[in-house]
Amino acid sequence: MAKQHRMPIESGCPDGFQYMHPVMVKNFGQWRTHTHPRPGVLCHIGYSGDRVWTVRVGTQRILDVFTLRKLCDIGDSHADGHVRFTIRSNIEFMVDEQAKVDPLIEALESEGFVVGGTQNTVAFISHTQGWLHCDIPGTDASGVVKALMDELVDEFRRAEMPNRVHITTSCCQINCGGQGDIAINVQHTKPPKINHDLVANVCERPSVVARCPVAAIRPAMVNGKPSLEVDEKKCICCGACYPPCPPMQINDPEHSKLAIWVGGNHSNARSKPTFQKLVAAGLPNNPPRWPEVADVVKRILRAYKEDARDWERINDWIERIGWPRFFERCELPFTKFHIDNWRGSRKSLNASSYIRF
Ligand code: SF4
Numbered sequence: 001m002a003k004q005h006r007m008p009i010e011s012g013c014p015d016g017f018q019y020m021h022p023v024m025v026k027n028f029g030q031w032r033t034h035t036h037p038r039p040g041v042l043c044h045i046g047y048s049g050d051r052v053w054t055v056r057v058g059t060q061r062i063l064d065v066f067t068l069r070k071l072c073d074i075g076d077s078h079a080d081g082h083v084r085f086t087i088r089s090n091i092e093f094m095v096d097e098q099a100k101v102d103p104l105i106e107a108l109e110s111e112g113f114v115v116g117g118t119q120n121t122v123a124f125i126s127h128t129q130g131w132l133h134c135d136i137p138g139t140d141a142s143g144v145v146k147a148l149m150d151e152l153v154d155e156f157r158r159a160e161m162p163n164r165v166h167i168t169t170s171c172c173q174i175n176c177g178g179q180g181d182i183a184i185n186v187q188h189t190k191p192p193k194i195n196h197d198l199v200a201n202v203c204e205r206p207s208v209v210a211r212c213p214v215a216a217i218r219p220a221m222v223n224g225k226p227s228l229e230v231d232e233k234k235c236i237c238c239g240a241c242y243p244p245c246p247p248m249q250i251n252d253p254e255h256s257k258l259a260i261w262v263g264g265n266h267s268n269a270r271s272k273p274t275f276q277k278l279v280a281a282g283l284p285n286n287p288p289r290w291p292e293v294a295d296v297v298k299r300i301l302r303a304y305k306e307d308a309r310d311w312e313r314i315n316d317w318i319e320r321i322g323w324p325r326f327f328e329r330c331e332l333p334f335t336k337f338h339i340d341n342w343r344g345s346r347k348s349l350n351a352s353s354y355i356r357f
């Protein structure tokens, strides 16, 4: 009897089995091992003796329909019509014969696609939705990715890092940015500017007041109209009030900056999961190439590549050498604000309406 797929549900992706390569369906959960014949290619070997080769290719995530069609055509002609996307916006092609691998790679490279991103490479940078799907970005996260990957493409192609490096970028500082070995996040440095003429028409004032994590927003009458005011001494410039109330504009070409955090790791393969920590702040949000951000990221990668032991992730490497040495190796300024037990933190945390100690 044909396998029954689960019924579609309102949210979430459809049942993946219907799209999987038949060799993968047959050997599901029964893989003995895998090898890494070259960067960008994995070979999985099942207990049954079956093999399946996966070829990984970087994409820009926000794909135009022509590129998508080109990738699908290559999948139809060279990969038995089976593809899948990874969470880091790569597309993977699966084939069941080794002889199909090289022609597939040739077809992809002749169209300008880059094969790589497996094992100890700089994996494709993941980024948040940005302007296309969201109403609060402070920068163009996909632009930062494009500019950086242009410079790091050789590290995506070659597997020469001590271990894999996951870089993430996030276009606001409150929502869907992820943990990364290196994370590039927006950092607002000034409180929002309020357009009092629009607040009464656009914003639900109680929702906005409730949204502020440090209770810095109060209702106010301005020029005879209901509006809001911000206690700028309390405001931590998080940007949380801007989504429910766009007239509280916080994005600013000069004062919205980028910050770099390192050492975030969800995995517990070799050591405990870790939170990332701030290592560079106040970098200019400088499109279209973000040279200041690229410089710091490349310095961190260079030091990691030279100094880390085989298979140490960035957090393992920093744990071994210590934070002061990390700052020295990367030639980044180390200030009192980088120390976790900074005495002023108690005062600023006590300004929060949620945390008291
Ligand atoms: S990081 Fe922030 S601005 Fe960017 S897509 Fe997510 S919620 Fe929107």
Ligand code: SF4
Binding pocket: 191, 192, 211, 212, 213, 214, 215, 216, 217, 230, 234, 235, 236, 237, 238, 239, 240, 241, 242, 250
């Ligand atoms: S930016 Fe954040 S801290 Fe400042 S007023 Fe808005 S919600 Fe409150």
